[in-house]
Amino acid sequence: MNVLAAVRENDVNLPLTLHVLGAGLLVGTLLAVATAIVLGWKRDGDAVALTRLGLKTLLLGVFPAYVLMRVGAQWTEAAEDLPDDFEPAWLGIGYITADAGAILILISMILSGLGLRKLGSGGGLGLGRAVGVISLLLLAAYVVAVWAMSGKPD
Amino acid sequence: MAFYDWLLALHVLSAITVIASLTALWILIIATRPAGQAITPESAMTYGRVGGPLVGIGMVGTVLLGIWLAIDAEGYQLWDGWILASLILWAVAGWAGGQAGRAFQKDPVAGRQTGIRFQALTSLAVFVILVLMIWKPGA
Numbered sequence: 126m127n128v129l130a131a132v133r134e135n136d137v138n139l140p141l142t143l144h145v146l147g148a149g150l151l152v153g154t155l156l157a158v159a160t161a162i163v164l165g166w167k168r169d170g171d172a173v174a175l176t177r178l179g180l181k182t183l184l185l186g187v188f189p190a191y192v193l194m195r196v197g198a199q200w201t202e203a204a205e206d207l208p209d210d211f212e213p214a215w216l217g218i219g220y221i222t223a224d225a226g227a228i229l230i231l232i233s234m235i236l237s238g239l240g241l242r243k244l245g246s247g248g249g250l251g252l253g254r255a256v257g258v259i260s261l262l263l264l265a266a267y268v269v270a271v272w273a274m275s276g277k278p279d
Numbered sequence: 280m281a282f283y284d285w286l287l288a289l290h291v292l293s294a295i296t297v298i299a300s301l302t303a304l305w306i307l308i309i310a311t312r313p314a315g316q317a318i319t320p321e322s323a324m325t326y327g328r329v330g331g332p333l334v335g336i337g338m339v340g341t342v343l344l345g346i347w348l349a350i351d352a353e354g355y356q357l358w359d360g361w362i363l364a365s366l367i368l369w370a371v372a373g374w375a376g377g378q379a380g381r382a383f384q385k386d387p388v389a390g391r392q393t394g395i396r397f398q399a400l401t402s403l404a405v406f407v408i409l410v411l412m413i414w415k416p417g418a
Contacts, residue, residue, distance in 0.1 A: 149298025276280050
């Protein structure tokens with residue numbers, strides 16, 4: 126596959142750039158969510174503000190980054206014009222983490238919406254922590270995905 | 280996985296670390312804008328101490344593994360135009376990133392505009408490196 130990558134057509138460059146940029150933004154927004162919520166977990170005085178920052182970042186930042194990453198991935202695969210029976214492990218890992226990640230992001234968005242509403246009335250920290258834990262899980266999954274997509278294990 | 284594949288995987292992981300930590304720092308910049316500061320200055324500093332070093336770790340990993348890859352791969356040389364341009368941009372990004380960190384740490388209020396300008400320069404240089412790495416002009 127590295128040989129394929131080395132001689133790839135120029136048609137692939139733009140979608141691949143968007144895919145990699147989207148992946149970086151996705152990991153970055155998740156890192157921001159996890160950092161803010163974990164810091165809030167440890168800081169009683171600023172817990173509400175940090176949790177609010179984390180939940181807002183998840184709602185406004187994570188989903189657009191995911192869409193950019195996912196659209197870029199699909200576009201790249203289409204531009205590569207891979208054979209129908211081409212099903213390597215790394216591509217499977219990419220699909221699994223992307224699709225399972227979409228479900229977890231959707232759940233996190235619902236929890237974030239509920240959490241932001243409850244933060245105004247003195248609650249919502251528990252929901253925020255749940256979103257923080259999911260973000261950490263997603264971060265770990267996407268690190269594995271980046272490793273698999275770039276190292277391309279058999 | 281072959282040795283080259285491991286080098287490439289760690290190189291890309293380092294690059295993703297750079298993009299991700301810069302993104303996280305941009306979110307911090309937005310969260311601490313004077314018009315609507317979302318978190319306390321102490322929390323902002325602690326948050327910055329997570330994102331800032333991650334940029335440095337990613338930058339070092341990216342360049343060391345990238346040079347190793349260029350030496351290891353038969354198809355590429357360190358003096359290829361797109362690799363040389365990337366190395367120069369890497370130095371610019373590293374310098375600007377350091378300046379941004381210093382500006383924000385020295386005085387988060389008075390140094391904010393300077394810090395944002397250097398952060399923007401870092402981000403732009405990293406984006407151009409990403410484009411060069413994927414498009415490989417002249418290769």
